[in-house]
Amino acid sequence: MTHSHEDDAVDALLRRQFEGAVPDDGFCDRVMQRLPARPRRRAWPLWSGIAAGAAACALSLSSTPVFHLGWRDWVGGELSAPAIALLLALAGMSLLAMCWSLAEADGS
Amino acid sequence: MADSAAEARVDRALVVRVLLDDDRRAFEQLVRRHQGMVRAQLRRLLHGDEAAADDIAQEVFLLAWRKLDQFRGDAAFRTWLYRIAWSCFLQAQRRKSVLADDADEVEPPAAPAHPVDLQLDFERALRRLSDAEQAVLLHCVQLGLSHEEAAFVLAMPLGTVKSHATRGKAKLKSWLAAWHAETAQENPA
Numbered sequence: 001m002t003h004s005h006e007d008d009a010v011d012a013l014l015r016r017q018f019e020g021a022v023p024d025d026g027f028c029d030r031v032m033q034r035l036p037a038r039p040r041r042r043a044w045p046l047w048s049g050i051a052a053g054a055a056a057c058a059l060s061l062s063s064t065p066v067f068h069l070g071w072r073d074w075v076g077g078e079l080s081a082p083a084i085a086l087l088l089a090l091a092g093m094s095l096l097a098m099c100w101s102l103a104e105a106d107g108s
Numbered sequence: 109m110a111d112s113a114a115e116a117r118v119d120r121a122l123v124v125r126v127l128l129d130d131d132r133r134a135f136e137q138l139v140r141r142h143q144g145m146v147r148a149q150l151r152r153l154l155h156g157d158e159a160a161a162d163d164i165a166q167e168v169f170l171l172a173w174r175k176l177d178q179f180r181g182d183a184a185f186r187t188w189l190y191r192i193a194w195s196c197f198l199q200a201q202r203r204k205s206v207l208a209d210d211a212d213e214v215e216p217p218a219a220p221a222h223p224v225d226l227q228l229d230f231e232r233a234l235r236r237l238s239d240a241e242q243a244v245l246l247h248c249v250q251l252g253l254s255h256e257e258a259a260f261v262l263a264m265p266l267g268t269v270k271s272h273a274t275r276g277k278a279k280l281k282s283w284l285a286a287w288h289a290e291t292a293q294e295n296p297a
Contacts, residue, residue, distance in 0.1 A: 010277050010280045010284065011249055014280075015249065017231060017250070018152065019151070022143070022144050022151065027139075027147065027162065027166075028136060028140050028143055031166055032139070036173075038126075
């Protein structure tokens with residue numbers, strides 16, 4: 001008996017030993033009867049968190065002179081150091097939000 | 109291969125319908141498509157205890173319904189179900205506190221009296237393998253999963269799956285060879 005022939009024999013016996021798929025016999029109906037309502041993902045905790053984070057960020061920035069200077073220069077069209085810092089911070093936050101959105105979209 | 113890819117696409121489409129539209133009919137189709145093999149897997153794992161296997165199978169599909177948003181599509185849907193079934197089976201075993209026999213210490217089974225007994229004796233021989241070897245052979249040979257898929261289902265490293273498969277088959281082969289030798293001696297041509 002060759003090695004591969006023995007392998008085939010064992011595989012064949014194993015497959016023969018396996019009865020295969022079990023007929024439904026009402027199993028599916030029993031499962032469907034027991035199925036609870038689908039848990040819904042609530043959106044409000046996410047939006048509350050985003051709003052709270054944005055409020056905390058605005059509150060802490062409102063007391064810093066860099067924010068005021070940057071905002072004033074940006075509105076006035078002057079590309080000063082505080083305006084660039086403000087733009088970079090906004091760009092960084094947008095980038096993070098974009099990465100997060102892409103990761104979520106990829107996972108769903 | 110093309111068939112299994114098409115099957116996987118249908119499964120994914122049904123999963124999307126359940127997740128987006130809360131479509132119970134789509135889930136019902138998923139249950140109908142996969143209940144047969146999941147129940148067969150559990151019956152083998154439970155050595156033919158049909159009632160216990162069906163109880164666990166129900167638990168598997170209820171869990172799949174609740175956790176469907178965790179199905180990422182990296183593995184085939186049936187493989188994902190087999191994995192849930194395997195973990196439910198392990199939990200049930202832990203609840204029962206059934207201790208596994210150490211198959212390495214068991215003597216090889218006696219040769220079957222007649223060739224017709226081979227099927228029965230092969231079943232007994234199969235049960236003398238370690239739990240891990242039985243599980244690997246069930247998933248790789250009987251359920252037709254690849255080694256990688258079996259590793260995912262059983263949460264085992266790929267190398268461990270391969271070595272369990274090789275060792276399990278080698279044991280069965282040696283027992284088969286012994287049977288052949290004994291029957292040849294008993295019935296010389």
